[in-house]
Amino acid sequence: MPFQPLPQDQPICTVECPACGHRWLVYEQQLGLLGSCPACGAARPRSMGGVAPDSGRQVSFGSFRDLLDEPRLLTLIEETLGLRPLDGARFVDAQGREVPLEDIHFTLQGNAEWQAQVYNFYMNHVR
Structure with missing residues (x-):
C-alpha cells in the first residue's frame, strides 16, 4: 500500500537525488522508502535534513x-x-x-x- 499522509502532516524533509542533484520535500514518514526522483527517475534519494523543528509554522x-x-x-x-x-x-x-x-x-x-x-x-x- 502506498504512503498516505494524515491531514495534519506536512512535508518537512528535503531529499536530494544522487544522480542529478534535484531536491524536493517529502514527509518524514517517507524517508528510507524506495522512491524515484521526479526530475530524472533515479531511485533512492538521500535525506538532506528537515525544516525548523516543532515550530508549527511550516509552509508547504x-x-x-x-x-x-x-x-x-x-x-x-x-x-x-x-x-x-x-x-x-x-x-x-x-x-x-x-x-x-x-x-x-x-x-x-x-x-x-x-x-x-x-x-x-x-x-x-x-x-
Missing part, C-alpha cells in the same frame, strides 16, 4: 510558490539569502547562477526566524 512548497508575488517575501529572499529574482519563480546568486526554488524554500524553512516570517506572509496572503 506549493504554498510558498503561491507567495512569489508577495514583495515582502522577495525582499526577505534578497536580504537573507543574497539572491535576486529573475522572473516568476527563478532566482540567481551573486555569480548569476540560478538557484532552485526548492533550495530557497528549504533554506527559509530551516531557520526558525525566517520560517516565521514566511508563515506570517502566507497567513496574511490567505486572509
